[in-house]
Amino acid sequence: MYTTDLSGKNKAEAVSEDAAKVAAFEARVANDEFIEPKDWMPEAYRKTLIRQISQHAHSEIVGMLPEGNWITRAPNLRRKAILLAKVQDEGGHGLYLYAAAETLGVSRDEMTEALLSGKAKYSTIFNYPTLTWADIGAIGWLVDGAAIMNQVPLQRTSYGPYARAMVRICKEESFHQRQGYEIMMHLAQGTPEQKRMAQDAIDRWWWPSLMMFGPPDDKSPNTEQSMRWRIKRETNDELRQKFVDITVPQAHAIGLSVPDPALKWNEARGAHDFGEVDWEEFYAVVRGEGPVAKERMQARQKAWDDGAWVREAARVHAEKRASAKIAAE
Amino acid sequence: MSDPKKEWPLWEVFVRGKGGLSHRHVGSVHAADAKMAIEHARDTYTRRLEGVSLWVVPSAQITASDPGEAAALFEPAEDKVYRHPTFYSIPDHIKHI
Numbered sequence: 001m002y003t004t005d006l007s008g009k010n011k012a013e014a015v016s017e018d019a020a021k022v023a024a025f026e027a028r029v030a031n032d033e034f035i036e037p038k039d040w041m042p043e044a045y046r047k048t049l050i051r052q053i054s055q056h057a058h059s060e061i062v063g064m065l066p067e068g069n070w071i072t073r074a075p076n077l078r079r080k081a082i083l084l085a086k087v088q089d090e091g092g093h094g095l096y097l098y099a100a101a102e103t104l105g106v107s108r109d110e111m112t113e114a115l116l117s118g119k120a121k122y123s124t125i126f127n128y129p130t131l132t133w134a135d136i137g138a139i140g141w142l143v144d145g146a147a148i149m150n151q152v153p154l155q156r157t158s159y160g161p162y163a164r165a166m167v168r169i170c171k172e173e174s175f176h177q178r179q180g181y182e183i184m185m186h187l188a189q190g191t192p193e194q195k196r197m198a199q200d201a202i203d204r205w206w207w208p209s210l211m212m213f214g215p216p217d218d219k220s221p222n223t224e225q226s227m228r229w230r231i232k233r234e235t236n237d238e239l240r241q242k243f244v245d246i247t248v249p250q251a252h253a254i255g256l257s258v259p260d261p262a263l264k265w266n267e268a269r270g271a272h273d274f275g276e277v278d279w280e281e282f283y284a285v286v287r288g289e290g291p292v293a294k295e296r297m298q299a300r301q302k303a304w305d306d307g308a309w310v311r312e313a314a315r316v317h318a319e320k321r322a323s324a325k326i327a328a329e
Numbered sequence: 330m331s332d333p334k335k336e337w338p339l340w341e342v343f344v345r346g347k348g349g350l351s352h353r354h355v356g357s358v359h360a361a362d363a364k365m366a367i368e369h370a371r372d373t374y375t376r377r378l379e380g381v382s383l384w385v386v387p388s389a390q391i392t393a394s395d396p397g398e399a400a401a402l403f404e405p406a407e408d409k410v411y412r413h414p415t416f417y418s419i420p421d422h423i424k425h426i
């Protein structure tokens with residue numbers, strides 16, 4: 001999901017690399033060994049990882065916005081405390097991931113600039129608006145659910161710092177999904193109006209959630225290389241199928257339905273058949289045409305600009321104190 | 330454009346899980362100074378009772394061994410099996426050894 005490559009085809013690398021080193025690297029990865037920051041790695045591996053990890057980090061950070069939108073309007077103190085903790089976790093996830101990307105030689109500020117300039121992508125899902133409280137339930141359940149599906153295999157990804165960040169993140173995600181499902185459960189058992197609100201939220205979040213796994217395998221040009229390098233461990237379509245199979249019964253269990261007339265259990269496959277995702281919509285959102293894409297980037301830009309004086313003041317203060325300390329010694 | 334001199338420096342974070350355990354590396358944070366690094370480490374790495382004590386060290390102060398020398402550094406240990414207790418065969422009737 002957050003790790004889906006949204007950049008199109010890797011440009012052919014003109015870098016000539018030592019064939020013996022490349023072979024040794026490929027063998028280590030094929031052997032499920034971890035690659036660590038100071039180890040030799042092909043330039044294309046480094047670049048792909050920087051793109052994937054930073055895109056994942058940006059998604060965590062931008063992902064705080066749709067939910068942050070409801071913190072002050074949570075229906076009670078319990079829900080407010082939970083939502084606050086969840087959004088704080090997402091901030092933490094962004095920080096673990098930025099730190100992992102930095103070990104590959106890119107700076108935090110460079111990554112922030114790439115996000116704000118539109119050069120770096122983030123998950124398409126966060127360019128949809130959160131219109132009602134039920135959306136907070138749907139996001140926790142479906143969006144974090146899809147994230148978990150994608151992130152669990154990445155705990156064994158080949159790059160050590162990324163894998164370790166994934167372990168921490170996965171530990172925290174389970175609460176996110178459960179609190180979301182609990183919100184949906186309560187609404188589904190509530191008044192007819194509350195139930196309608198829950199259904200409306202699934203109706204709007206279902207397809208964008210399926211898009212989170214990225215384009216179909218035959219239109220995902222980098223999948224093969226990423227699988228070989230163990231920076232992706234299952235294909236987009238495999239993960240999407242798993243998500244549908246796990247999530248549909250959860251919806252039915254609380255009396256909600258999934259907005260897909262083509263959805264049906266296929267006994268022979270032991271899996272659900274389901275309708276085609278609207279890929280035109282997906283690519284439009286990737287291009288930056290999502291319903292609230294502009295607002296999201298404006299909010300990030302504003303946070304970055306408003307924080308500039310704080311970053312500057314803290315840095316200058318620390319430098320002054322350090323030089324005063326040296327002078328006193 | 331970003332100016333690396335203006336970015337808050339990077340700190341490595343170590344957490345003691347509970348009394349009696351040693352501090353273990355968990356990740357890193359950016360902070361202007363040591364006090365802020367501790368605060369950021371607290372918020373980033375110990376939101377769920379993960380620890381009772383924190384260390385932060387400027388990342389630039391860490392010296393690491395060279396992975397290219399891993400063989401020279403660590404392989405000699407492999408042929409010194411007499412450093413392990415199982416190397417010595419002691420008859421079964423000898424107890425408490």
Ligand SMILES: [Fe+2]
Binds near residue numbers: 089169
């Ligand atoms: Fe997250």
Ligand SMILES: [Fe+2]
Binds near residue numbers: 176
């Ligand atoms: Fe989450």
